[in-house]
Amino acid sequence: MLIEFTLNRKRVAVEAPPDITLLTLLRDYFNLTGTKEGCSVGECGACAVIMDGRLVNSCLVLAPQAAGSEVITIEGIRGPDGGPNDMQENFITYGAVQCGICIPGMIMAGEALLMHNPNPTRAEIRTALAGNLCRCTGYQQIVDAIEATARSREGNR
Amino acid sequence: MPEYQYIGKPARRVDALEKVLGTAKYIADRKLPGMLHARCLRSEVPHARIVKLDVTPALAVPGVRGVITSEDFFEHGLYGFPVKDKYMLAYQKVRYVGEAIAAVAADTPEAALAGVQAIICELEPLPGVFDMEHALDADAPQVGPDRPDGEHPNFLDKLIVRKGDPLAVWEQSPIKLEERYTVGPQEHAYIEPEGVLAVPTPEGGVVVYAPNQSPFINHGNLALVLNLPHNLVRVIQPPVGGSFGGKDDIIYESSAQVARLALITGKPVRMVFSREESLIVSYKRDAMRMHIWLAADPDGTLRACKFDGLLDSGAYASESSFTAWRASIHAMGAYRYDACHVDITAVYTNNGYCGAFRGFGNTEVCMAIEQAIDEMAYKVGMDPIDFRLKNCLRLGDETVHGQRLTESVGLAECLMAVRRLSDWDRKRAEYTRRDVACNVSTTNDIRRGIGVAALYHGTSLGAEGQDYANATIAIEQDNSIDITSGLTDYGTGSRTVFTLIAAEELGVRPERIHMQRPDTDTAIESGPTVASRSTMLGGNAMRIAAMNLRQTLDYAAADLLGCELHQLIRHGEAYVGPAEEPVPWERVVAHAREMGLALSAHGKWTAPRINWDHHAGRGTPYMAYHFAAQVAEVEVDMGTGNVQVIGFWAAHDLGKMIFPQGAYGQLYGGIAQGLGYALMEQITFVNGYIQETNFESYLIPTAVDVPEIVGTFIEAPFSHGPYGAKNIAEPAMVPTAPAILNAIYHATGRRVRDLPANLERVLLGHDLAKGGSPRACKLGLHIA
Ligand code: FES
Numbered sequence: 035m036l037i038e039f040t041l042n043r044k045r046v047a048v049e050a051p052p053d054i055t056l057l058t059l060l061r062d063y064f065n066l067t068g069t070k071e072g073c074s075v076g077e078c079g080a081c082a083v084i085m086d087g088r089l090v091n092s093c094l095v096l097a098p099q100a101a102g103s104e105v106i107t108i109e110g111i112r113g114p115d116g117g118p119n120d121m122q123e124n125f126i127t128y129g130a131v132q133c134g135i136c137i138p139g140m141i142m143a144g145e146a147l148l149m150h151n152p153n154p155t156r157a158e159i160r161t162a163l164a165g166n167l168c169r170c171t172g173y174q175q176i177v178d179a180i181e182a183t184a185r186s187r188e189g190n191r
Numbered sequence: 192m193p194e195y196q197y198i199g200k201p202a203r204r205v206d207a208l209e210k211v212l213g214t215a216k217y218i219a220d221r222k223l224p225g226m227l228h229a230r231c232l233r234s235e236v237p238h239a240r241i242v243k244l245d246v247t248p249a250l251a252v253p254g255v256r257g258v259i260t261s262e263d264f265f266e267h268g269l270y271g272f273p274v275k276d277k278y279m280l281a282y283q284k285v286r287y288v289g290e291a292i293a294a295v296a297a298d299t300p301e302a303a304l305a306g307v308q309a310i311i312c313e314l315e316p317l318p319g320v321f322d323m324e325h326a327l328d329a330d331a332p333q334v335g336p337d338r339p340d341g342e343h344p345n346f347l348d349k350l351i352v353r354k355g356d357p358l359a360v361w362e363q364s365p366i367k368l369e370e371r372y373t374v375g376p377q378e379h380a381y382i383e384p385e386g387v388l389a390v391p392t393p394e395g396g397v398v399v400y401a402p403n404q405s406p407f408i409n410h411g412n413l414a415l416v417l418n419l420p421h422n423l424v425r426v427i428q429p430p431v432g433g434s435f436g437g438k439d440d441i442i443y444e445s446s447a448q449v450a451r452l453a454l455i456t457g458k459p460v461r462m463v464f465s466r467e468e469s470l471i472v473s474y475k476r477d478a479m480r481m482h483i484w485l486a487a488d489p490d491g492t493l494r495a496c497k498f499d500g501l502l503d504s505g506a507y508a509s510e511s512s513f514t515a516w517r518a519s520i521h522a523m524g525a526y527r528y529d530a531c532h533v534d535i536t537a538v539y540t541n542n543g544y545c546g547a548f549r550g551f552g553n554t555e556v557c558m559a560i561e562q563a564i565d566e567m568a569y570k571v572g573m574d575p576i577d578f579r580l581k582n583c584l585r586l587g588d589e590t591v592h593g594q595r596l597t598e599s600v601g602l603a604e605c606l607m608a609v610r611r612l613s614d615w616d617r618k619r620a621e622y623t624r625r626d627v628a629c630n631v632s633t634t635n636d637i638r639r640g641i642g643v644a645a646l647y648h649g650t651s652l653g654a655e656g657q658d659y660a661n662a663t664i665a666i667e668q669d670n671s672i673d674i675t676s677g678l679t680d681y682g683t684g685s686r687t688v689f690t691l692i693a694a695e696e697l698g699v700r701p702e703r704i705h706m707q708r709p710d711t712d713t714a715i716e717s718g719p720t721v722a723s724r725s726t727m728l729g730g731n732a733m734r735i736a737a738m739n740l741r742q743t744l745d746y747a748a749a750d751l752l753g754c755e756l757h758q759l760i761r762h763g764e765a766y767v768g769p770a771e772e773p774v775p776w777e778r779v780v781a782h783a784r785e786m787g788l789a790l791s792a793h794g795k796w797t798a799p800r801i802n803w804d805h806h807a808g809r810g811t812p813y814m815a816y817h818f819a820a821q822v823a824e825v826e827v828d829m830g831t832g833n834v835q836v837i838g839f840w841a842a843h844d845l846g847k848m849i850f851p852q853g854a855y856g857q858l859y860g861g862i863a864q865g866l867g868y869a870l871m872e873q874i875t876f877v878n879g880y881i882q883e884t885n886f887e888s889y890l891i892p893t894a895v896d897v898p899e900i901v902g903t904f905i906e907a908p909f910s911h912g913p914y915g916a917k918n919i920a921e922p923a924m925v926p927t928a929p930a931i932l933n934a935i936y937h938a939t940g941r942r943v944r945d946l947p948a949n950l951e952r953v954l955l956g957h958d959l960a961k962g963g964s965p966r967a968c969k970l971g972l973h974i975a
């Protein structure tokens with residue numbers, strides 16, 4: 035079937051079977067491999083993307099459900115110069131990245147949080163990350179990076 | 192202490208940019224034109240003889256391009272170190288659920304699955320061994336290989352430590368403890384499931400992209416089982432999505448399978464596991480049963496320790512004899528005793544199989560001994576930190592193994608640091624004042640407790656093996672610098688550590704330096720990347736390589752500036768001579784080229800010789816030790832048994848910190864893994880069938896389970912470490928579980944001596960009877 039939607043701010047249309055997930059659609063049909071597969075059952079958040087302003091696990095979304103929606107993946111998170119944005123830069127500065135496999139999902143979760151709550155507490159950040167597993171970092175530096183991003187975005191407002 | 196330009200200063204992880212942008216290509220992200228998809232036929236029974244295996248029907252399935260069995264490997268693909276007992280594909284027998292029997296490569300994953308289903312495989316079930324206590328019974332079914340030495344075939348190894356006669360001391364002692372502790376298996380739960388990609392080369396060889404920890408071991412195995420000369424095999428490590436000790440044997444096996452399929456079909460072949468396949472098939476941290484006797488004087492002086500441990504290696508040896516050795520060395524904890532015996536016995540069963548996992552035996556024994564030490568502190572009526580301070584190893588002490596500690600012993604400082612940081616004395620007094628007797632019927636009864644655990648952890652391999660590493664460094668035509676190491680970075684940050692060391696020694700900005708991906712064609716073999724040895728071994732090798740190159744550049748600079756070597760000083764990257772006119776680094780490099788000097792260098796570092804007498808159970812097991820203390824504060828809901836860790840403090844003597852964000856990251860991440868080990872991570876084998884097949888049943892800590900952690904590093908430098916550095920990756924997690932368990936005891940008055948301390952163990956003190964079944968496990972093997 036033909037699935038039309040907005041992907042990283044571009045209108046796209048793709049012919050795909052109706053029984054695949056949004057995760058498969060992104061990875062296999064658009065070659066957007068920044069969105070990772072860690073469990074396929076909605077438990078790890080490695081596949082998290084922002085869909086119509088909400089954080090979703092793309093392994094739990096059927097591809098046709100994306101029709102007409104606006105989807106942002108890690109490839110759509112960039113600074114004005116096409117390089118890393120401030121959140122991504124902070125992930126580097128605060129040492130939030132180890133093996134990196136969870137990091138795209140973590141950044142999507144961070145961005146989704148700041149869309150709705152621009153000034154979260156550390157506890158609120160942790161709650162927002164509760165659906166994203168990281169086995170390497172113990173989360174602390176990820177929380178640091180998101181907190182620092184929130185503070186500087188607030189300051190620039 | 193000398194002032195460094197880059198060592199110990201905040202830095203950018205060299206591979207962080209591609210990871211935050213989402214452009215890093217892990218195996219599952221790599222595709223090649225014409226690439227085939229591979230999948231294994233796996234055993235659905237824990238122990239069986241392979242009576243019939245006919246793969247020809249699979250070859251008739253549309254899209255299937257190749258099928259292999261153990262017949263396709265040299266000597267049936269037998270491999271393993273130190274014990275050769277496993278096959279790249281099962282030969283004659285299967286010994287655990289999930290063991291690979293045959294592998295299929297096909298145009299699509301669906302065709303590969305159809306191919307697997309078409310294989311005719313008849314298994315004749317054999318009785319299994321599911322309880323390690325009965326593995327060595329005379330009539331126990333044979334799981335392990337034949338033992339020509341007359342030992343029971345299910346006996347893998349026994350490791351001992353001997354000093355004096357602890358039981359004699361114990362009998363006489365006024366204060367004694369005898370307790371049993373158990374730990375279950377733990378899953379590594381790297382968020383990237385296993386995957387490998389093999390590409391056949393025009394010259395008849397194969398390139399394997401494999402997220403393994405030790406590409407050179409993979410390389411050696413591949414050459415052996417594929418019967419190819421070493422130069423026709425190349426292993427490259429792509430970004431690795433977590434490992435923690437887990438991505439070795441299982442990746443070697445998958446590598447051999449895809450490599451053979453690639454050679455047979457002439458096409459690239461990739462195999463990627465589902466989470467279910469990963470959980471069922473991969474090796475785990477070993478389960479252990481431990482029995483401890485401790486004796487002390489009324490004044491709190493520890494006198495004797497006897498420690499018996501039984502380790503379940505599962506169906507194969509993997510690294511278990513090394514794990515058991517490390518367990519034996521650390522089993523008594525970082526304390527002085529007049530007498531100490533340790534006996535760790537490793538046995539074969541049909542409970543999956545076990546291999547390396549962060550802490551490598553010490554994580555298991557530390558959970559037991561640090562609780563036992565805590566129990567002793569209560570018995571003698573001392574504060575747990577005071578009791579540890581009274582007995583802990585200090586500079587100049589001799590360990591029970593007979594090793595004199597002559598430098599770099601920071602344990603007492605660590606204990607005092609966590610005492611201060613955690614506000615221990617106040618909280619201890621406040622939480623103790625309440626009646627510690629339990630009343631489980633009270634709902635909404637939330638109790639707080641605070642607990643401590645101490646640790647020592649031998650650096651690098653110790654007497655486990657040859658301890659050396661190699662590094663290379665070269666200046667390219669564009670004046671960028673390429674460095675290589677035979678040790679790899681699977682998320683640990685070692686590539687950044689090596690980059691900082693090279694920058695420090697050469698006096699150039701880290702941005703000039705490119706640390707290449709580990710590749711057996713370009714790097715030099717350096718032993719395995721295990722045992723938290725990268726910073727020390729690889730770091731020293733890199734330091735030497737960079738020093739060698741710097742000497743060349745210094746000669747060129749002195750020649751250019753017309754002065755003596757000792758007159759040179761550095762101003763940033765620039766060289767300055769007596770004329771005080773700075774000369775840019777690039778000009779010195781250009782001048783070196785004109786002089787015909789080689790702008791590349793090699794560094795090799797070999798650890799000082801140490802020795803361990805396995806029969807006597809005495810010697811010098813490790814050249815140095817990492818010391819640490821951790822404190823956990825918990826809230827226990829006495830109505831539900833729920834434990835929330837609300838505060839955590841850790842002080843670690845790592846010798847010298849090189850890459851701060853990396854060191855703290857290792858610390859926080861290790862503590863999170865230890866927290867999971869303590870409270871929620873449970874692997875259950877029911878008659879050989881694993882019950883936890885995805886993250887909805889195998890729970891690992893989330894951001895709300897892990898508290899804010901306060902970490903601090905004590906730097907007691909080690910003279911043989913680069914800039915004094917020792918290690919951090921493994922020790923970070925080792926004392927976490929006992930610190931939490933000791934805090935639970937402080938809160939509730941209840942000892943949980945079996946891990947994990949799940950709700951029912953905290954609430955009721957025992958397990959609820961649970962039925963299990965093979966169902967989820969078998970289902971997991973079928974999920975595409
Ligand atoms: S892959 Fe979607 S939540 Fe794990």
Ligand code: FES
Pocket residue numbers: 130131132133134135136137167168169170171382432433682
């Ligand atoms: S950085 Fe490895 S899982 Fe998060």
